[in-house]
Amino acid sequence: MKNVKRILYAEDNPKDRELTLTALQEHNLANEVTCVGDGEEALDFLYRRGKYSGEEEYPLAAILLDIKMPKVDGIEVLRQIKSDNKLKHIPVVILTSSREERDLIESYQLGVNAYVVKPMEFSEFIDAVKNLGLFWALINETI
Numbered sequence: 001m002k003n004v005k006r007i008l009y010a011e012d013n014p015k016d017r018e019l020t021l022t023a024l025q026e027h028n029l030a031n032e033v034t035c036v037g038d039g040e041e042a043l044d045f046l047y048r049r050g051k052y053s054g055e056e057e058y059p060l061a062a063i064l065l066d067i068k069m070p071k072v073d074g075i076e077v078l079r080q081i082k083s084d085n086k087l088k089h090i091p092v093v094i095l096t097s098s099r100e101e102r103d104l105i106e107s108y109q110l111g112v113n114a115y116v117v118k119p120m121e122f123s124e125f126i127d128a129v130k131n132l133g134l135f136w137a138l139i140n141e142t143i
Contacts, residue, residue, distance in 0.1 A: 005061035010042040012069045039072030067096040082111040
């Protein structure tokens, strides 16, 4: 049996973060989710810097990124992940409220694995997160 991998979730909106975590928990996903509040903290986690220095490195099943975050936005985090030979194999899902075509295009040009616009309806949001979690954390095979 393979080890259960973590999910890194970068989201600055506490309500969206809470809804996403609730949706994942309600559907019994076994993956531990590490939440960070901005892109800089996501990069610190990935590179074991700042408060994450010295912490054990965990395999990641997926990275969920919001685009519009303070300090370092999700597009820049994606750019750094996909340009790093050690990290580029980790599936990255943009989970955002942005419907801007340029964000969508740039995300795919940088190598994002999926781009999901957060539904406005609560039940649709829960379903979208559940499906994301099921696919990226349980079904998708990673190295």
